[in-house]
Amino acid sequence: xxxxxxxxxxxxxxxxxxxxxxxxxxxxxxxxxxxxxxxxxxxxxxxxxxxxxxxxxxxxxxxxxxxxxxxxxxxxxxxxxxxxxxxxxxxxxxxxxxxxxxxxxxxxxxxxxxxxxxxxxxxxxxxxxxxxxxxxxxxxxxxxxxxxxxxxxxxxxxxxxxxxxxxxxxxxxxxxxxxxxxxxxxxxxxxxxxxxxxxxxxxxxxxxxxxxxxxxxxxxxxxxxxxxxxxxxxxx
Amino acid sequence: xxxxxxxxxxxxxxxxxxxxxxxxxxxxxxxxxxxxxxxxxxxxxxxxxxxxxxxxxxxxxxxxxxxxxxxxxxxxxxxxxxxxxxxxxxxxxxxxxxxxxxxxxxxxxxxxxxxxxxxxxxxxxxxxxxxxxxxxxxxxxxxxxxxxxxxxxxxxxxxxxxxxxxxxxxxxxxxxxxxxxxxxxx
Numbered sequence: 001x002x003x004x005x006x007x008x009x010x011x012x013x014x015x016x017x018x019x020x021x022x023x024x025x026x027x028x029x030x031x032x033x034x035x036x037x038x039x040x041x042x043x044x045x046x047x048x049x050x051x052x053x054x055x056x057x058x059x060x061x062x063x064x065x066x067x068x069x070x071x072x073x074x075x076x077x078x079x080x081x082x083x084x085x086x087x088x089x090x091x092x093x094x095x096x097x098x099x100x101x102x103x104x105x106x107x108x109x110x111x112x113x114x115x116x117x118x119x120x121x122x123x124x125x126x127x128x129x130x131x132x133x134x135x136x137x138x139x140x141x142x143x144x145x146x147x148x149x150x151x152x153x154x155x156x157x158x159x160x161x162x163x164x165x166x167x168x169x170x171x172x173x174x175x176x177x178x179x180x181x182x183x184x185x186x187x188x189x190x191x192x193x194x195x196x197x198x199x200x201x202x203x204x205x206x207x208x209x210x211x212x213x214x215x216x217x218x219x220x221x222x223x224x225x226x227x228x229x230x231x232x233x234x235x236x
Numbered sequence: 237x238x239x240x241x242x243x244x245x246x247x248x249x250x251x252x253x254x255x256x257x258x259x260x261x262x263x264x265x266x267x268x269x270x271x272x273x274x275x276x277x278x279x280x281x282x283x284x285x286x287x288x289x290x291x292x293x294x295x296x297x298x299x300x301x302x303x304x305x306x307x308x309x310x311x312x313x314x315x316x317x318x319x320x321x322x323x324x325x326x327x328x329x330x331x332x333x334x335x336x337x338x339x340x341x342x343x344x345x346x347x348x349x350x351x352x353x354x355x356x357x358x359x360x361x362x363x364x365x366x367x368x369x370x371x372x373x374x375x376x377x378x379x380x381x382x383x384x385x386x387x388x389x390x391x392x393x394x395x396x397x398x399x400x401x402x403x404x405x406x407x408x409x410x411x412x413x414x415x416x417x418x419x420x421x422x
Contacts (some may be wrong), residue, residue: 003387010412015421020274020384023362027273030249036265037258043291083383108285110325115391123364132325134287171288218370229351 039135044168101138101167103199108133111205114192116214122181123217125194129174129206129234131204138165139174139231143198147180147215149188152204156180158229160198166234169172174234181228192216242303249283249297257294262308267386274381275318275374277366281325297339305395311386312396315378322374368418376411383408
C-alpha cells in the first residue's frame with residue numbers, strides 16, 4: 001500500500017512512497033483489534049496503579065529517583081546485615097496479578113544487566129526486566145537467582161522466595177539488584193551474567209559485554225558462605 | 237468516516253469504550269506497523285512497538301481534542317515507541333544482507349515461489365532501501381516514516397515532532413537528495 005503525501009515538495013516523492021509502501025508490506029500482519037483493545041485497557045490500568053504508587057504529581061524522573069533510592073537503601077541494609085535480604089523488608093511490589101494471569105515465558109521478557117558494582121567482597125548487578133511480549137503476563141517477585149558463566153553453567157545458585165506474582169504488561173520494565181559473593185571456583189568462561197528461574201522458565205540476563213567478567217565475586221575463603229547470591233524483589 | 241462520527245468514536249474510546257477503541261485499532265494498526273518498521277528496520281520489533289504503543293494511546297486518548305489530528309498522533313506515538321524499543325535493545329542499524337539474503341531470494345525464486353517478496357529484483361530493491369534507511373539517524377528515519385509510510389503532510393509532521401512545516405520541508409528536501417543518491421533513483 002502506498003501513502004503518498006498530499007502536499008508534494010519534490011517530484012521524487014511518489015516514487016519513494018511506492019518503494020516504502022512495498023518495503024513495509026512485510027510489517028503488516030493480521031491482528032485481533034478487539035484483543036488489542038482489551039489488552040490496552042488492562043495495561044493502562046496497571047500503569048495507573050504504578051502511578052498511584054509513585055505519586056501522580058511527581059515527574060517521572062523524580063519517581064525513578066525515589067525508586068532507585070529505595071533500592072539502594074534496601075541493598076545497603078542487606079550488605080551491613082548478616083544476610084543478603086534487605087533489612088527494610090521486601091520493596092513494594094507492582095500490580096498484584098489477577099488469579100488467572102499466565103506466567104511469563106522467556107519469549108515475553110528480556111533481562112539485561114545495566115551495571116555491575118563492587119562492594120566489600122561482593123558484586124552487585126543492576127538488572128532490568130523488559131516485557132517484550134504482546135500480552136500481559138506475571139513473574140514471581142523472588143525467583144531463584146543464579147550466577148552463570150558464558151556456557152550457562154551455574155557458578156552460584158540462590159534460593160527462590162515467596163510473594164504475589166507481579167503482572168507486567170507489554171512495555172513494562174521491572175528492576176532488581178542481585179548480590180553475589182564468595183566465588184572460589186576456577187576462572188569462569190566469559191561472559192558472566194545472572195539468571196532467574198521460576199517454575200519451568202529461566203530468564204538469562206544479557207551480559208554487559210561478550211567478554212565481561214566483572215560480576216565474578218572474589219573468593220572470601222572456602223569456609224565462607226556457599227552459593228552466596230540473593231536478589232531484591234522485582235519492582236517497577 | 238465523517239468528522240462527527242470520528243469525533244464520537246474518539247470520545248467514546250477515550251471514556252473506556254473498548255469497542256470504539258477496537259475500531260480505532262483496526263483503522264490505524266497497519267499504518268503504525270509500517271511506520272515502526274521504517275524506524276526500527278525489524279518486523280518483530282515493529283510489531284512489539286505497535287503493541288507497546290496501544291496502551292499509551294488508551295491512556296492518553298482523552299488529550300486528543302481534534303479528531304483530525306488523531307492519525308498523525310497515533311503514528312507518532314508508534315514511531316517513538318519503535319525508536320525507544322530499538323535503542324533499549326541495542327539494535328544495530330547496519331544491515332548485513334547481501335550474500336545470505338541474495339542466496340535466499342534466489343533459492344525462493346528457483347523453487348517457484350511466485351510471491352512478490354520472493355522476486356530477487358523486488359528483494360534487492362527492499363534491501364537497498366533498508367540499507368539506505370540504516371544510514372539515517374533515528375529522528376530522520378521517523379520523518380521519512382511519517383511522510384512516506386503514513387503519508388502525513390509536512391505541517392502534520394511538524395506538529396507531532398515539534399518543528400515548523402517549513403523546517404520539515406527543508407529537512408525532507410535534504411533527506412530526499414540523500415536517499416535519491418543512495419538508491420540511485422536519479
